[in-house]
Amino acid sequence: MANRDRPVHSRGSRVSLHRDGTMELTDFDGSTVWSTNTTGTMVNKAELLDTGNLVLRDQDDKILWQSFDFPTDTLLPSQLLTKNKKLISSMGNTTYTSGYFSLLFDNDNVLRLLYDGPEISSLYWPNPDKTVFQNGRTNYNSSRTAVLDEMGIFSSSDRTKLVATDMGLGIKRRLTLDYDGNLRLYSLRESSNGSWVISSQAPQQQCKVHGLCGRNGICHYTPEPKCSCPAGYNVSDPSNWNKGCKPLFNPTCCDQTQASGFVALPHTDFYGYDLDYIQSSTFESCKSLCLNNCSCEAFVYRLTGEATCYLKSDLFNGYHAPSFLGTAYLKLPRSFVTVETMDIPKGSDLICGFSKAEAKRRRTEWIYLYSFVSAIGVVEVLLFALGWWCLFRRHRMPPSMEDGYRTISSRFRKFTYAELKKATNTFKEELGRGGSGAVYKGTLDDNRVVAVKKLGDIIQGEEEFWAEVSTFARVNHINLVRMWGFCSEKTHRLLIYQYVENGSLDKHLFINAGNNKRGASFMNWARRFKIALGTAKGLAYLHHECLEWVIHCDVKPENILLDSDFEPKISDFGLAKLSQRGGPGSKFSRVRGTKGYMGPEWALNLPITAKIDVYSYGVVLLEIVKGNRLSDFVVMDGQEEVAKLKNFLAAVKTKIEHEEDSWVEDMVDPALKGQFNWNQAMTMVKIGISCVDEDRSKRPTMDAVVQALLECDDDPNIYTSNMFYDAE
Structure with missing residues (x-):
């Protein structure tokens, strides 16, 4: 569907193929509801193929645009489902607006079904109680591709497989994510008055669909x-x-x-x-x-x-x-x-x-x-047990094996101070220290390596502290550090997080200080863009998707941790509620924040909204591109002022206004020696500039930032500029 969330009127609407190469859908009043991204191309004709694919071709019959690249809730045979595509269900049986269920490839290359409703997000297929391999899948692949073939077999690169009960050639089929969250394979039976019949589905038990x-x-x-x-x-x-x-x-x-x-x-x-x-x-x-x-x-x-x-x-x-x-x-x-x-x-x-x-x-x-x-x-139960007994016997698995009951937050619990003291070897190895407390490395009894944060100046009592941390425990996103538990015992307030191997972004991003050239290859362009996109996704989740609306209030490289694959994970979200504001020795402002990353509304005593995080993200984004601190401040005329950021913004705007072709190269970290994606760098700088606008109403939302970055995520080209560097 071209316009599922904005239906046109039955009379007066039209589809047109314009001379500039654009196919356009307009409503009765002439307003554009949908159009293809083919403006300025040599589109010669539109053609509906027997596969069901609507294509736009040039004079040489080359396909310039195809509907198969934009699925709605259905895949047809030979239509690929890849990395950046997903099926989204309809809202109801006769309501075609976007629903809450999605079929997509997750970040671990596994094909999953997701419920993303107004209150919660929850993965429910394959069985979340099992590991990837227990579900018969694999994440040891670098591709994300799934397809329904002419035989009636839907398969993907992670070993997902749905097979039609009437498998064979000559039958028309479709794979549809229905409004009730179930993924079903349908076959068109001409023998039954041309009706669509379910020939396979996943999951098998409808009540296992989350959010239903x-x-x-x-x-x-x-x-x-x-x-x-x-x-x-x-x-x-x-x-x-x-x-x-x-x-x-x-x-x-x-x-x-x-x-x-x-x-x-x-x-x-x-x-x-x-x-x-x-x-x-x-x-x-x-x-x-x-x-x-x-x-x-x-x-x-x-x-x-x-x-x-x-x-x-x-x-x-x-x-x-x-x-x-x-x-x-x-x-x-x-x-x-x-x-x-x-x-x-x-x-x-x-x-x-x-x-x-x-x-x-x-x-x-x-x-x-x-x-x-x-x-x-x-x-x-007897039939179910018999089936599993036969399966275990066939694969020689122990008959006592159980799925177990494990949820996303099942391991979140309250720890005693003695447990954490033992786990950290009496808080021996300090990982870092900030305004809200010190972080120590520890190992729990189940061999999980964790980061234990000792909070200082906490004013909440037992019950209030419990209420706060239980809220943050329900926040779950790949780009947020996972909270495993807490300790609230007498005067002790501690939080237990997952341990993130590569430490914080600042230790890698600013490694070139002092003419240290190690970071040139260590923080290459692909990693920088990945960190920028992942951080934006994490903040968008906090602002728009999670159960409790969370404003971070202290987004900076020190609070962006990197795992072994350099996937960013935002830390310290929620500490704005737990930390005592303005206490003795506090490095935070009246509410919370770090100088250089705080929006001007702090000083103006304006109400704090999610746009404060957008400003901080904009500073971080520009620092990722530039490779050095733009948040440093100097004292001018007896007042503190963020000089580097202002100078950077002034230089960029001047170059853009004078249409200087080299402005992008001038803004990128010299340590990369010209090895970067020009389109991505230009997009990141422009997003960063819009994020740090002093008028917060002009700053984009984090959802909009994510979409803008995703649009250039597929561009694999690394452009080499030899303007300033000779070939080595």
Whole structure:
């Protein structure tokens, strides 16, 4: 679709092929809704091929543009899905606007299904509880390509494979990511009145699709997949289950032991958003932990092998299936806890708070229903177990092997000070020190290498600190440093992060100081662009996508860490809320920030918005291009002023205004000796200039920055300028 998010009117709209080579879709009022990027080319004709591909050709029949490069929610045979393409579902069965589900190649070269809704983002296929190799995939490849062939086999470079049940030539097929989040392979059966029939799908269990029933909603089988609300909740919008269920009570933290109880939901789980998980836990201790924790909305208790307790901070991705051998216990006000145990209803929702007589009648109904469902469940479990037994026997795997229950944040937990003291060898190896505290390297009991930050001047109490860090623990993005846990014990406040091997960006970017030439090859252009793009993606996630809107307030090279592949990971996000502002010896401003990277609104006492991070990113971006500090300041006329940045901006604007062809080369780090991508460098400098505009309303959003950088991400050409360097 050319215009899925802005439909044109049925009358008066038109598609035109102009003499300048552009194909254009206009609405009834003449406004352009969509056009191809072929202006100024020698387009001679438009042609719809038998493959379904719409192409624009020149006089020599060379394809200049093709619709196969811009998929919507469907792939046709021979249409490639590659690195920068993805399928995006529709919002509904008859609503064609962009939905919340995507099929795309992740950064580890693995093809995945992602739910990216208004409140959460969550990967759900392949099975997130398993490793890449346990799922039969591989990430040991440098290509990202998938295709549906004429035989009815969809395969990709990571070993994904879907095979049509009617595999063979001569059948028309399509691969579609449907509005319910399932990826289905369809075959056109002429023998069945020309209808499309599902010939394969992934995942096999529809209720394993994340986000399907929204917040607090539960997916179950009747036998078809259906969404319901649990006790104490009511559907927010019956026409849109993405909005989930709303509570019929006002959550409170006052005297929860007396005010709260639990309703049991057998064979029900809520995937992700674990406050903590405790192995070898008794039921009563698990219940007590949730009851006394203000942030706990429910807990899931499993008895498969070793008893395990999972405390839930939010209720997303709920599903009910007899094969799940655990029970979810929802924490509700006692006025709503009218029955000891409830199962998932057959209807679309469940309203609680009824009389005891009504509760008894409903309990009887559920006993009959549950008996019927249990009988089906037993058969299902036996067949499932038999299939796995045969599979394990065939591959000689141990019969006791279990998937295990692991979520994105399952390992996030509270540490004791003694544990961290032992892990860091009494805080022996210091990795760095900043205004919010010192960071030490440590190794946990499970051999994870971590970075432990000791915070200073923290004013929050136990409960407030817990609330803050539990929020940051739910933030998850490849370009953000992962938080593994925290310690809040007496006066000690510590945060435990993943250890990032290559340290901070400043140690690599400014390595050429003092005529040290090592950095010329170490920080080549490809790495610089990768760092710029990844950092922008991380900030865009914080500003636009994550559960809690987060402003970093201290974006600088020291807070951008680089892993072994030089993938950037932003650190210290959220510390603006945890650090004491303006304390003794603080290097931060009235709120937070580092001189040279702070936007002018700090000094003007304007409200702080996400545009403060955009300004800081702009300074960092220009430093990545230039290779030296532009944030250094000097004292002029008794006042502090960022001189280098102003001089740099003045020089760039002068060269651009005078249309000097060499302005890009003049702005790039001389240590690269002309080895850089000219188009990318020009784009980065222009973005940087717009980001540091003193008028914050003129600065772009981080989403817009990401899109601008992605547009030149595919340009592989490294241009060599010998204007200043002789060949060596």
